[in-house]
Amino acid sequence: MRRIHDDEADTSPATLRALVATVPGWADLPLHPVGATGTDHVVQRLGDGLVLRVPRKESAARSLLDEVGHLRHVAPHVPVPVPEVVHVGAPTAGYPYTWAVLRWLGGSDAWAARRELEDPRGERLAADLAGLVLALRAAPPLPVPRRNAGQRGGPLQGVLERSERWLSGSDGPLPAWVDVDAVRHLVHRSRSAAHDEVPYVLTHGDLIPGNVLVDGARLAAVIDWGYGSLADPALDLVAGWSLLGPAARAVFREAVGADDATWERARANALEQALGGVVYYTPRRHPLADVMGRTLRRLLDETHP
Structure with a gap:
């Protein structure tokens, strides 16, 4: 995974796969990169119906935690779909921040x-x-x-x-x-x-x-x-x-x-x-x-x- 910032955590394919493997039943789901303009997170489609969001640095990790908290409050009040949180992952020995899996949205x-x-x-x-x-x-x-x-x-x-x-x-x-x-x-x-x-x-x-x-x-x-x-x-x-x-x-x-x-x-x-x-x-x-x-x-x- 190409680095963007000087202070990025390791978000290599091996690290992403190791994070996904911590959730029972997800170890064999395919990962595919999506989006070209994002800079705070590595974003990959996980299987057919999920999306993996892995912060590149500490400030992005704080933002992700805020997002996880906001979504359930915001969703009922807006006229379009917003992401649904499926899983919040903990830091591991190889990766230092909270990460998340959200429901895939089309478009x-x-x-x-x-x-x-x-x-x-x-x-x-x-x-x-x-x-x-x-x-x-x-x-x-x-x-x-x-x-x-x-x-x-x-x-x-x-x-x-x-x-x-x-x-x-x-x-x-x-x-x-x-x-x-x-x-x-x-x-x-x-x-x-x-x-x-x-x-x-x-x-x-x-x-x-x-x-x-x-x-x-x-x-x-x-x-x-x-x-x-x-x-x-x-x-x-x-x-x-x-x-x-x-x-x-x-x-x-x-x-x-x-x-x-x-x-x-x-x-x-x-x-x-x-x-x-x-x-x-x-x-x-x-x-x-x-x-x-x-x-x-x-x-x-x-x-x-």
Whole structure:
């Protein structure tokens, strides 16, 4: 298994097979890699009806534990399927973190299906995503964490500071294609919304293509709920750029009823995530760099249409 991060645990095929073999009856089930853009976990299909999720590092393991706790609370309140936890595995002598097996969900991830989702067909996905976002907002109080300062979906000033960090080059250079002046303009224009008082709502927290499954141009399921949280309602509106083209984005904005300030905060959150992904994953030659690069290009295209 190719390493992505410097501090990864051993997730070699032998390790994955050894984890599966700790569950009676599963030792002979076939394993097949799935998904190309995930970076926190090694994800493999287990047999016909299951999926194995094995964290690559400690932060991902914490996220997985959060996800396992969130799913049973979230599932009754959203209009699409979410993963069902089948088994939670303990650390072993050869692997240091908790891991999990979930029920397999059908559909293609939205990055693999990206050509099918181009405008105008993406407008159908936009309406479905809006339904998901509104359902989360309408859910009763659930036991999920709250986004803090310095986290995406937290107070906007911290999000803008993270964007400035990516722009500074302290974590690595931006690719040559990035118009740094245009990016700085986007950061600057968002400062007007940095002091808004925002009532937090329930959010998925990471609506990017690898976490959204589609069937044709319709939303089929949403996976990876490890970042579910109470957050700025702008956080899940990042989907407007990560998943949707211009026409579909307008449909999405209208359907969720985003005012100018909320949309500006959403743009700022999308920008920070895209910058961080491009800086971190481009030198690692990982497909998530392409995913985040597309989001960044969409943001810049709005500045220079």
